Amino acid sequence: MYRYLERRLVEHLREFLKRTYGLEVSNTVVEQPPKIEFGEYALPLAFELARKLRKAPRKIAEEIVAGIGTIPGFETFEVAGGGYINVRVKRAELAGALTADESPVEDIPAGKVLVEHSSINPNKAAHIGHLRNAILGDTFVRLLRFAGREVDVQNYIDNTGVQVADVVVGFLHIEQKSRAQIEALAAAPRFDYVCWDLYARVSHWYEEDKANPRARADTLRAIEEGNNETAAIADLISVAVLKRHLETMDRLDIEYDFLPRESEILHLHFWDAAFGKLKEAGVLTYEAVGKNAGCWVMPRAGRAKTLTTGGTEGTGENSIGENIAEEDQKVIVRSNGTVGYVGKDIAYHMWKFGLLGRDFGYRKFYRYPNAHECWISTTDGEKDHPHFGDVAEIYNVIDARQSEAQNTVIEALRGLGHDEAADRYTHFSYEMVALTPRCAAELGYTLSEEDKGRAWIEVSGRKGFGVKADDLLDALIGAARKEVDARHAELSDAERGGIAAQIAIGALRYFMLKFTKPSVIAFDFKEALSFEGDTGPYVQYAAVRATNIFRKGGLDVESFSREGTVGVSAEDFDKYLGGAAGDDIWELWLAAAKTSYVVSQCIAATEPAYLAKHTFQLAQLFNTFYHRYPILSETDEGRKKFLLTTAAVVRRELNRALGVMGITVPPVM
RNA sequence: GGGCCCGUAGCUCAAGCGGAUAGAGCAUCGGAUUUCUAAUCCGAGGGUUGCAGGUUCGAUUCCUGCCGGGCCUACCA
Known part of the structure; x- marks a missing residue:
């Protein structure tokens, strides 16, 4: 709603400027005033027009305010400071629309979007760096879907590269395992952990003897050629590790639609x-x-x-x-x-843009517990399959270290004359996750004096240096479980386990999203395991508190949200939200109205961190409200209804925004 | 050497296209009528936004130059 009003304001302004001054203003800056008392929107445009019109900014602002007339949904226009125009909306109208959950019709761009993320080498367990990638990517997918876009999620699998070859070398040359033995290992739980350790050992082994690296070259060649024992072993390893990655990511509610593999890029020429x-x-x-x-x-x-x-x-x-x-x-x-x-x-x-003239074969690979089907590439696939590729836009979630390679691909598309495709190719670039020296020490690594002085130390799969995704998740669930056990002894073991998992996922996903993309995350257990302050559980807790009000009040929150909220009249909204007395609750309403606005900002800037910030601010405002206004003990029925409606609307928006971040809200906390 | 990114409170981070008194969390210290309320709330201290110039009515933001740090710069992926 907030976004819709902003657009309407801008349209009227442009039209007014054209009519009055004959000016075409292309980008009208709309800001938010520093304080709620000043209104909902602030326009600094008089400053910009001052030179063009050769008039004092304040004078121009006064002219605009005097001449703009009425705009539906807007209350007043006021000149402030040296030439700001502060705009107030009709609070009751906006609150009414938000309560009814009205969503204005939007123009959704045509065409499918392809998001590629994760793309973990299938030769070892996923680590925290992969988690940042997958969480950013999955959240971006959810942002696009929230905005009404159709999205395909792809996870590119490099199953024929040196990394897989190295693990094959480890099993065959160091461990001296047979194919059958490797198969047995691959069927056991957490095979990816076995590979993690082995991969680190292979790196040492190459250094032990100058002849050893030859095994890598031979293995790599055999894998690329295909149709031999080595290739078959590589395939069984990469498929087994890939399945583990899918399981790990599924713990975080991250799913893929299609897994294109390098082997098919090769074999299908x-x-x-x-x-x-x-x-x-x-x-x-x-x-x-x-x-x-x-x-x-x-x-x-x-x-x-x-x-x-x-x-x-x-x-x-x-x-x-x-x-x-x-x-x-x-x-x-x-x-x-x-x-x-x-x-x-x-x-x-x-291929992604439908410019190659060839296609993959497809077969079903992994069925998620929710029955969603994930497909994989193959040389000769099933006849009936979804149509992948041939999309309008792509986003590649790949860390910043690969930006030069990404740009090379874009330049190649341009060179081929496909500027329109190159323009719709976005390298969704983000910085790596590293470990703080303290964290590294906790993990048992001995650090050089130089490393101890660094702000962070890079994770290295090759050295086996890093925090595995499943380990981190287990640690988070353990820590959350302790808290839940202490608070909710009355619940069953399974219930407490479920809540602990929700909290752990909330903490992890929020943690990975709260940093903006260009910021290196220096990982530290203490911060990642925190459930207080600027964290996912803080936001979840606010939503749980909102639900508690209804439960303790003997009301069903869902049906109240559906039916009960409509009982607040425009007069009541005016009464409780109007004027300076209503400012603090109105601030909460205004924040709640911004979800789709923030989502569009996140997409435009490819920056999910804005949404994390927004949910936190909304939760903060709600907690203040919760503390300041006891609802169930409110004796004025009209006011009580209004306060309940406030809680219901905020709860809905918190759930919604968290949902876009892939975070669910536990029944109790 | 070249390219990209970063430098903001003790620590970790925000600040939408240049806007109003640079904000949060953590940590520290001091408080919150036993209740829809503590995974919370209120308050306090804490800043020469790396340095020096420039553009502008206005710069954490844009430009130039320094200083410091990271990543990339393979017939690896």
Whole structure:
């Protein structure tokens, strides 16, 4: 509602400015006043117009206020300070609409959105860094769906790379396991933990003997070729670990629709199709001499010089390549003819936009407890399957370290003439999760003096250095369980377990979302396990408190929200929300009205942290309200009804906003 | 060397496209009628927004230069 009113205000303003001054104002800044007493919107536009109109800002503001006339839903326009225009809405009207949960008709952009996230190498357990990725990605999916978009969720699986090869080497060369033995291990619980430890050991093993790394090269080649024992073992390992990842993420209510795998990108020859087009468009050039002799290269993204199309077209023999300085070349095809991962990524992204002319085979892979079906790529799949790919927009949730590679893929699309696709390609970039030195020490790692002085230490899967996702979740559930047990001895074991899980997920998801994307999270158990202050459980608790009011009052909160709230008249809203006396409760209503506004901000800025901040502020305001206004003991029936309605509306919005963050509210806390 | 990001209270972080007195949480200290109320609330202290310039009516925000830190810069992924 808040968002809808803002749009209406802007439209009227533009129309007014055009009519009165003959000015076309493209971006009208609308702010929120620092204090609720000043109104709901603040317009600093008089400052901007001052130069154009050669008048004092205050004078202009006065003219606008005098001439703007009436706008439905708005009460007053006032000049403040040196030229601000503070705008007040009709509180009763907005409150009435919010109570009835009216949602104005929106223009939803056409076309499907594809969000790729997680993309964990299937060779070891997921860790906290992967959690940040998956939680950001899943929340973004929920934001888009809340905004009415149709979304496909994909999790790219690199099942043929060195990381999987390393674990295969570990089982075959270090552990000397047979295929049957590995199969047995893979069927046991937490196989991903076994791989986690083994992967770290393989790194050491490579260093022990110069001959050892040869096993990696041989294994990698065998995996890429396929149709052999090594490839079969790699497949069984990667599939087993992948299933573990799906289980881990499902604990957090994170689901995927489709799992495209690198093996199919290879075996279905996606690259061949892409390679032809890239050569033809002159995006790739062949290097005949120098450091990259024998390779097909692209200009490195970010410092790409203008692609010159002069010289030999098509084959691009040497001539174009000479225009790219050697250090600015990104090798796409190696001199031995194999493709690097950026090349595969280009092909994959052409497929995403429906530009490749090839498709995956599909088969069902994993059925979630809620019956949702997750599909996986295969060479010859089932006849009937959902249509994936060929989408209008894509978001890739990938950490900031890969931004250059991501930009290279975007440049390749541009080079192919697909600017419209490149424009709808968003690298959803975020910073990594690292460990504080204290956290590392707690985990038993010995730190160098240098490391002790650092703000954070990077997680390393290769070294086995990090906090595993399931371990963190278990720790959170354990800590939450202690609190629940202390408070709710009357509940059954299963009930307490369920609540503890909800709280743990709330704490974890909120923790990963409260930091803005460019901020490195220096992970620390003390902070992550906190349930007080700026945390998920704080927000959950506010929602639980709202529910408690109804339960203790003998009212069913759901049916009250459906039917009871309509009993508050416009006069009553005016009475209780009007004037300075109503300011503090109105502030709560106004915050509650902002959910869809905040969601749209999150999408536009690809920044879910705004929503976390919003839920926290709403919960804070509600807690203040809760403390200040006893509801059940209220003797004035009209006022009591109004206060109950306030609680019901805030509860609904808290549940809704938390839901977008993938957080549910326990029955009691 | 080049590219990207960061530097705000003791600590961890906010501050929407440049706006009104730079806000939260944690920690510290002091309080909250035994109740819909403590996973909470109220209050206090705590800031030269890394430094120096510039643009602007107005800069944490934009520009330039320094200082400090991180990441990327493989015929790895």
